[in-house]
Amino acid sequence: MGHTAAALAAATPATRDRYVDLLRVGSLATVVLGHWLMAAVTPQGMGNLLAVVPALQPLTWLLQVMPVFFFVGGFSHALSYRSLARRQxxxxxxxxxxxxxxxxxxxxxxxxxxVWTAGAAALQLAGGGGGLTGAALRVITQPLWFIGIYLAMVALTPPLLRLHERHGWGAFAALAGAAAAVDLLRFAAGVPYVEFLNFAFVWLAVHQLGFLRADGRITRPALLAAAGLAAAVLLVAFGPYPLSMVGMPGEKVSNMAPPTLALLAHGLWLTGAVQLLARPAAALLRRPRLWRAVVAANGIAMTGFLWHLTAMLGVYAAQLGLGFALPEPATAAWWAQVPLRLIAAAALTAALVAAFRRFEKPTAAPAPATPVAPATTPAPAPGSGGLAATGIVLCLLGILGLSMTGLGGLLTGHTAILIAVPITAPAAITMAIAGWALVTHPRPPHT
Known part of the structure; x- marks a missing residue:
């Protein structure tokens, strides 16, 4: 049977948790829509609509759904690792x-x-890269931060899964407590740089909730949602945390970079909320047409996410190139253009997905093993685990570094600080490629 969406949907086992697939697609789609709506582009550069209209910032409590994606990641990683451990x-x-x-x-x-590096290099060699183009080159890699964090979650799944199996909710509580301690040291004691630890503690705590879901241990989702929402409201109302759950230009404190305890509370209420919808959603997903749509969307979700900013920038570039004025953000003329921009960005994203989706297709699986195991199992490739661990560390550092440096100043040695070390875009790209090679092409065993 082929790898078409219809074939994959028809072959779905009855035991599969289809709701998780819907959450994965839905969370990425919400992030894409949020980015398209929040972009405040002018001929001079790019800003954030939420900074222009602060009254819209409460919408981030609905549109900031990255915690849902990481929660789903924890669920999937637990199942995947346990399945591999049983078979291998x-x-x-x-x-x-x-x-x-x-x-x-x-x-x-x-x-x-x-692709973007080649384009950026060609543009800068030709003397371009200023104004709106320069702003585009700076922001185009920013969404890659989530891929870097996700890679860290993958790398840490085995030890954190063992911690979960031993302590359950206690493992989550330990990570949440560590996140709270970091914020206490940051805001009450003024300890420098300690806040960056919460890139690990906050997101890994959300990831740990996925382990709990995998074992059926989130039994009171309404209580979880209520507690998380109450904690988020209290922390924002009485603590040093801003209202917006995404980063805002010029803010001294961001709930996102680095993550805060308020963002973790936000993740709790979102987790509880989506769990409350699990049963009715599962019933809907038994409908073949809807399930085929979810399967098809999952097959292209990462490609769509990667190229959605390219599509948005392409729409604005076309608007300028055709001589249409860009209204001031949040004016009546600007709002009137929003539906047309969204439709055009969706259409251009679809075209880019059609061009690049083949790179997201899974590689051919190896032939299934014989039912009877051989008398002796071949030893794993020497150092393959160590090489893979080194590779994923290089990947995550490279991807995180590139999300910080952007592609502006690619040829001039522009740097950003990654864990107290300056890094350039070429160095970050080299690290990511080297890490990919180590993980996907392990050293062969000695013969």
Whole structure:
């Protein structure tokens, strides 16, 4: 049977949790829509609509759904790792797990990076790269931060899954407590740089909630949602946290970069809320037509996410190139153009997905093993686990570094600070490619 959406949907086992697939697609689609709506583009550069109209910032409590994506990631990683461990016990399971999780994530990401790098280099060699073009080159890689964080979650799944299996909710509580301690040291004691630890503690705590869902341990979603929402409201109302759950230009404190305890509380209420919808959604997803649509969307979701900003910038570039004025953001003329811009951005994203979707397709699976195991199991490739771990660290550091440097100043040595170390875009790209090679092409065993 082919790998068409209809064939994959028809072959879906009855035990599959279809709601998780819907959440994955829905969370990415919401992020894409949020980016398209929040972009305040003028001929001089790019801003954020939420900074222009602060009254819209409460919408981020609905549109900031990255916690849902990481929550779903935890669920999927738990199931995937346990399945591999059952079928492939031994030291090689970690390397196999990394390769399986990274195949469909990093291939389309590296293609996106290489295409944009080539374009940025050509543009800057020709003397371009200022004004709106320069702003585009700076922001085009910013959404890659989430891929870097996701890679860290993949790398840490085995030890954190063992921690979950031993302590359950206690493992989540430990990570949440560590996030609270970091914010206390940051805001009450003024300890410098400690806040960056919450890139790990906050997002890993959300990821841990996915483990709890995988084991059916989120039994009171209404209580979880209410507690998370109440905590988020209290922290924003009485603490040092801003209202917006996304970063705002010029703010001294952002709930996103680095993440705060308020963002973790926001993640709790979102987790509880989506769990409350699980049963009715599961009933709807038994309808063949709807399920085929979800399967089809999952097959292109990462490609669509990677190229959606390119599509949005293409729409604005076309508008300027055709001589149409860009109204001031949030004016009546600007709002009147919003529906047309969204339709055009969706159409251009679809065209880009059609061009690049093949890089997201899974590679051919190996032939199934014989039912009877051989008398002896071949030893894993020497150092394959260590090489894979090194590779994923290089990947995540490279992708995070590129999200910070952007592609502006590509030829002039522009740097950004990554974990107290200056990094350039070429260095970040080299690290990501080298890491990909280590994870996906492990050293062969000695013969």
């Amino acid at each position: 016990p031994g030291a090689s399971v970690y390397a196999a797990f990394l390769r399986a999780r990274l195949q469909r994530l990093l291939r389309p990401t590296l293609v996106f990076v290489l």
